[in-house]
Amino acid sequence: MKFAVIVFPGSNCDVDMYHAIKDELGEEVEYVWHDATNLDEFDGILLPGGFSYGDYLRSGALARFSNVMNAVIEAANAGKPVLGVCNGFQILLEAGLLPGAMKRNENLKFMCRPTELRVENNTTMFSAGYQKDEVITIPIAHGEGNYYCDEETLANLQANNQIVFKYHGTNPNGSLEDIAGIINEKGNVLGMMPHPERAVDSLLGSADGLKLFQSIVKQWRLSIDVVTS
Amino acid sequence: MYKVKVYVTLRESVLDPQGTAVKGSLHSLNYKEVQDVRIGKYMELTIEKSVRDIDETVKELCEKLLANTVIEDYRYEVEEVVAQ
Numbered sequence: 430m431k432f433a434v435i436v437f438p439g440s441n442c443d444v445d446m447y448h449a450i451k452d453e454l455g456e457e458v459e460y461v462w463h464d465a466t467n468l469d470e471f472d473g474i475l476l477p478g479g480f481s482y483g484d485y486l487r488s489g490a491l492a493r494f495s496n497v498m499n500a501v502i503e504a505a506n507a508g509k510p511v512l513g514v515c516n517g518f519q520i521l522l523e524a525g526l527l528p529g530a531m532k533r534n535e536n537l538k539f540m541c542r543p544t545e546l547r548v549e550n551n552t553t554m555f556s557a558g559y560q561k562d563e564v565i566t567i568p569i570a571h572g573e574g575n576y577y578c579d580e581e582t583l584a585n586l587q588a589n590n591q592i593v594f595k596y597h598g599t600n601p602n603g604s605l606e607d608i609a610g611i612i613n614e615k616g617n618v619l620g621m622m623p624h625p626e627r628a629v630d631s632l633l634g635s636a637d638g639l640k641l642f643q644s645i646v647k648q649w650r651l652s653i654d655v656v657t658s
Numbered sequence: 659m660y661k662v663k664v665y666v667t668l669r670e671s672v673l674d675p676q677g678t679a680v681k682g683s684l685h686s687l688n689y690k691e692v693q694d695v696r697i698g699k700y701m702e703l704t705i706e707k708s709v710r711d712i713d714e715t716v717k718e719l720c721e722k723l724l725a726n727t728v729i730e731d732y733r734y735e736v737e738e739v740v741a742q
Contacts, residue, residue, distance in 0.1 A: 530728040
């Protein structure tokens with residue numbers, strides 16, 4: 430499986446993402462600069478964390494209008510797995526690929542620490558490797574992860590089982606319903622504030638994030654087998 | 659030429675964590691009469707005259723980029739100025 434790590438000016442978790450895919454997962458991966466216009470050669474798209482365009486105006490607001498985002502939207506519409514982590518999640522929200530918006534953390538602090546997440550939905554291509562209600566440890570590092578959406582949107586997210594991860598125990602940012610990660614209705618675009626790419630080896634304190642990437646690859650292989658058999 | 663002043667604030671229905679913190683500080687400075695603080699952004703745009711209606715242009719760029727209407731409201735003032 431071949432992944433693209435999209436690099437915006439100001440991305441800073443691109444190298445971690447690349448390392449997670451290449452060295453820990455053992456799949457093909459390439460960096461793709463934000464002015465690229467074509468992602469056809471890739472099977473999965475990863476939007477890493479960081480401070481794209483310095484977080485000017487709003488997190489993700491300017492990155493959303495970079496060239497590559499048209500290709501990301503195309504890939505999402507084609508059903509390819511698209512994962513946005515942290516700033517990547519914020520960009521997916523600004524692009525309208527996921528519903529809702531981010532506010533400053535409730536306590537106004539930049540929170541950088543391991544957090545416990547509960548797997549709410551393990552039937553997605555990103556979370557199939559986990560048990561339902563499994564508690565996993567994945568680090569966060571953000572100042573604007575206070576997820577918000579209106580009541581109608583929340584009701585839809587709940588009805589369609591689109592909330593994939595919730596904070597377990599303490600909610601570090603005040604997000605609505607302790608939301609840490611959501612998926613689109615179609616089930617191929619996931620946004621999450623915690624960083625699975627920083628939890629891919631027990632040396633890093635947790636290897637719980639690796640299962641997320643393994644799930645993507647496994648589901649992708651299954652889909653390929655179905656097509657070719 | 660137009661000088662456009664755009665104000666973007668969090669919607670009334672959305673809790674503003676920065677505003678709440680600033681209100682707390684004002685209260686600790688003994689300004690107990692302060693009921694509410696909303697923090698927002700102020701932007702000045704200089705826009706050339708064109709065949710397009712200025713209100714239409716400003717509304718469009720506010721909704722596309724300057725404000726995230728999921729959580730923010732915007733308002734603006736347009737002033738016609740002589741080009742320097």
